[in-house]
Amino acid sequence: MSSPCANAQCCPHNLYFSTGGEYASGIGPSLTILRFQTEQFTLKDGPVRITLFSRRCNRRLGTRMWRRGANLEGATANFVETEQLVEYEGLTSSFIQVRGSIPLLWEQIVDLSYKPRPSIIEHEEMTNVVQRHFHDLLQRYGDTMVIDLTDKQGDEGNLSNAFAAEMEKFPDIRHVHFDFHHICGGGKFDNLQALYDEIEEAILKQGFNYCLDRTNVTQSFLARKSLDSQLQRMGALSSAESISQSDSINDKFKKLWVEHGDELSLEYAGSYALKGDLVRYGKQTLPGLIKDGMSALSRYYLNNFHDGVRQDALDLISGYYTVSKSSSSPFQVIGFEPYLPVASAIIVGGITVTTFTLSQVGRSAQHLISSIIFAGLTAGMVALVKANGKQLCSRPRLCGLI
Template sequence: MNIQENFLVHFILFYIFLEIYFGVSLNLGLSFQVAQLKLKNSPATFSLLSRRCTRRLGTRMWRRGANLEGDTANFIETEQLLEFEGFRCSSLQIRGSIPLLWEQIVDLSYKPQLKIINHEETPQVVERHFTDLFQRYGETIALDLTDKHGDEGQLSAAYAAEMQKLPNVRYVSFDFHHVCGSSNFDNLQVLYDQISEEYEKQGYFLIDKDGKILEEQKGILRSNCIDCLDRTNVTQSYFAQKSLNIQLQRLGAFASNEYISMFPEDYLKFRTLWAEQGDEISLEYAGTHALKGDLVRYGKQTVAGLIKDGMSALSRYYMNNFHDGIRQDALDLVSGRYTVSKSNPSPFQLNSFESLSYLPVASALVIGGLTLTTFSVQQAGRNAQVYVSSVVWAGVAAGVMALVKANGRQFCSRPRLCRLV
């Protein structure tokens, strides 16, 4: 191992140490929330447990879509648990990136271009993914919450085309942003009405006081948006609420015309747990709290929530472009996906231009060029003789900005240990 590789591997290990002791963004895959409900003065325990699959572990922009084995990024199984008067209920939902081969490489733009990778095995990748789901969970309802225009629309259309070839899966395309906008949470009833019969037939797991199995869940609801974070959190919490109402009515805690939303204190606890769970999953994958958290907590968007979402969006931009490369390397190292070997060449050997791939250089070039341009323009206003120099500096600044934009990928922090697919 050469000096550079040895130093950077130790740097990654030190980074992991800092994450473990001072942060949460390197969490490898577990979220657990629990609350005590009253339910008209009858105590109950409500819990949420989310488990992250480690077969395609990674950060938001550096682990997208599926690999050739059909494993998808940000694949998470969420289990909602209810304990009431000795009875125990469990219902599962899953989320995961769209199981095609696709990428979205950061390049300093706010929304990098999404690229679908044309590969002869794409149909087999989709089939492998859903065959695995069928074997583990039974029949699957696949909810696609992506937009139906732009890059997302192209990806959604490619996904829909592949899904038409599969048995035992119902694919449902639902344009969340178009139907629900930024605040119409209740419009998810439109989606629920489309699949309510099949969803309720999937059922839930139920055992009585003596441990006897009374019900078993027969299928699974799989949700995705682009990141499988924000729109997915809102949608999963909505379906979880429907499932909880059915269970509480079955156990006699509620009458047939009563719902958890009619009991403000318990409803707040339910929504808070789902919102906090969404934040934890988002921290693990994107490095920030989830967006649209207000829709889960309060059922509507608030001014404070809009400000928080704006700050989180900016934080995601920073994390994606200037931080997640090294975080991806750390995840690949601790998860065993990459093994250090003396016989292999160092993955950290960089060419001269790639060594500029960090925030300070890009910032210095752009800010320095703008500063010189501003100074020159001010001088030109006082003395016409320096007008030519102002034009020169403006040209230099524009050239620097064009250079940074054209080579945006080179100025971003990128993983070095493992390939994207």
């Protein structure tokens, strides 16, 4: 693929960078505009306009926990194309990144735990699913390089290792792993430079990459690198200049990407994106940590008690589920969901009474006995809720996971 276009009449999609998933090039029936925003500033007495488009694929549409991985056709969940369009003195240049879930068959069923364990679905079609996924990418974009940003340890490490094993079956596709949390932990955002150094030659050579997860922080870093290159080639910057040298321009660029991440996160997870201050300030701040904490709590609530109904609504309006008069209602079997408020009330009440009776223990032995009884009842109810976590959560009922 060629470098950024030097002619405003050329196709604006001549420089591609991808960070995950797959995409049907152009706005077709499987793609909808999710976000559109623009910023303008001046360089060398000329106006520069940056426009950020986000387009979401509807081939595996859904909420964060109930749509993970790929379906049997190879379409991935949370697939979004983001295009950074730059205009300067009649020239137009475009930089595209694509993000999406790891293209394996896997699930992460909510069960009231803070972080449900991801689980790989054993299926004879697994390799064919990955093959369909990359066949589609290669047909649409040509040469592809995979950048995997998942952890190498724990349950996520198992998912990453399974993906790496599948990628070994595709020797023509380069696979790069970058443990984002380990390398960039503690707000060491600048360590992303190590990733860029590793893939820079491939970016300049083929203009296209493919990456997974830890999306907005990494995407914004790479987009800034691309923006410098685009503006240098268009003559708005010299080869030694960067937008980061101007606080006002850099702030506008960061604002675009922070709001971009928030919008995509709201669509998929139901809350603002985490680590937004890393994009805006290059480090984590106390207000950012507080905001992340609130977003994490919001995600927990929505994932466990709301997203099942939301997923059903998405499946219905997108046409993946068709109502049939001859079929019984999928909502007849409701499981334990209605009992969760009662169980929650008992737990809260038990904790309150136990705390109160403990504070009165010094007055009589009866309060001690009452504390033990209420503490035991509360612990028993907590154990019962934990054991039946999957049944108590809001679950989609219209369509299967894959």
